[in-house]
Amino acid sequence: MKERKLTFIDLFAGCGGLSEGFLQSGYFEGLAHVEWELPMVETLRNRLISKWKHTDDEAKMRTVYFDIQKTEELINGNWTVETKKKFALKNHELIVNKGLKGLLNNEKVDIIIGGPPCQAYSIHGRATDKNSMRYDYRNFLFESFAKIVNEFKPKVFVFENVPGILTANPGGIPIKERIYDEFHKIGYKILTPSELNKGLFDCSEFQVPQNRKRVLIIGIKENSKFDLNDFYKKIFEKANKVNKKTVKDAIGHLPKIMPLPTPLKIEGKNVSHFSKKNNYDFHVARYHNVRDVKIFKRWVEEKMNYISHHEKVKFYEEMTSKKTLYSKYRSLEWEKQSYTIVAHLQKDGLMFIHPDSNQARSITVKEASLLMTFPDDFKFCGSNAICYKMIGNAVPVLFAKYISESIFEVINNKQKITNNK
The missing domain is CATH 3.40.50.150 (Vaccinia Virus protein VP39)
Known part of the structure; x- marks a missing residue:
């Protein structure tokens, strides 16, 4: 029975x-x-x-x-x-x-x-x-x-x-x-x-x-x-x-999404990154301006997660000409666990920079979902922003x-x- x-x-x-x-x-x-x-x-x-x-x-x-x-x-x-x-x-x-x-x-x-x-x-x-x-x-x-x-x-x-x-x-x-x-x-x-x-x-x-x-x-x-x-x-x-x-265990197999030499507009959308061989749904980089691409690349290359808070604030002001009291950037690291995936990802990904400096971008919806251990075949409905929100709240x-x-x-x-x- x-x-x-x-x-x-x-x-x-x-x-x-x-x-x-x-x-x-x-x-x-x-x-x-x-x-x-x-x-x-x-x-x-x-x-x-x-x-x-x-x-x-x-x-x-x-x-x-x-x-x-x-x-x-x-x-x-x-x-x-x-x-x-x-x-x-x-x-x-x-x-x-x-x-x-x-x-x-x-x-x-x-x-x-x-x-x-x-x-x-x-x-x-x-x-x-x-x-x-x-x-x-x-x-x-x-x-x-x-x-x-x-x-x-x-x-x-x-x-x-x-x-x-x-x-x-x-x-x-x-x-x-x-x-x-x-x-x-x-x-x-x-x-x-x-x-x-x-x-x-x-x-x-x-x-x-x-x-x-x-x-x-x-x-x-x-x-x-x-x-x-x-x-x-x-x-x-x-x-x-x-x-x-680790982060590498979860997302290391995904195709690289590299920055374009110059951002383009494709079908009415601004595009800063592209991957030729990418058969994964939701593995699309959000648009990043030229300045942010430079920031992300330098942040990872120079291991700036480990500099002092004062240096992080100074770096932000130097790169953006804006004042802040807070650290604005953070990158994931291949051999460690990710930081807590949060719904704020729907607004920006500055605290979730991809660990590969050459890709110089924040994580995709697909990467966020795998870090939350959603199965590879799980399909999300809605805009990228909505998908980030539902994943972060899950x-x-x-x-x-x-x-x-x-x-x-x-x-x-x-x-x-x-x-x-």
Whole structure:
């Protein structure tokens, strides 16, 4: 008899990094993936069709384009006129009329996963906001997550976010205390606020060629037969602190994209770099002006990552005739892990200069996706800027896969012990 796959709902699904990892493990089936930005929804639907063999209708039904803050409508359907006007055309009729309850049709949900937008919790986000993100609505999206957990009562949930969640303090109350209280209120156990740092993981220890630290908040029912610590222990057992993947491992095989002697305009677009032998989708360099090409080449050749902050600022002022208080450039290095891939890549790539000085450019969408361990055949929908954004906001696929395997092993092992008693 074939073993039933565990089922999951992915909230704040983005383009599907978490979902992809769970599906790759082979132990899970995705019942619903909820996301409110359309290019990400289209990317995920495309992936469910091309890789996971859903029909067009199934993919549209399971990938829900919706604002999770309208939680009651998401769960129950029966959308208001205003909600229909914004979301109905891009959603399956079943979702519009009956919501997630209609989609699931009483099917059991084993796990709910998701990573609410991290900008409000991130240290960088708080540093660049005049109110330190105290009044940002995204501080409280965990409440919508909790409502859906409360509705469908999964065995386990996994809530992924940035380390800044450990110190964020909106309204003068630590966010980790608010989250703890919210889940306790609905009968779920998570690590206490003082213990939550035990859920801090380094993705580079899970075959992700990137220095990316993330916090996992794992929850179980108060009366659960599972031990919360078993899930964390199992994930940490899979960590490899020695044989880490490097930038070269991830992107070293890609065709070189070299600077043109003089930038051109091709089909109305400015082009500064070109590759004759390039069969990879999304491996196209963004336009860089002549000055920036010179800067990138010199930065890598002279190993300027290692000069002092004062020298970096002086270099920027010398090359651009502009003043700054901050370091503006940074290059990746072949034999190291990448810096954390961020959504800011949609604006510029100055902090992600390619490690080959001769290419003198920032990394491509393809390179960013491989550094996030998206599979080679993963297709993104939208402009380059949108693709950079969705990749930077995603969960690295291999990290997600290790999480999913760990959760399955704990659940499966506990079930075997119970059944043998």
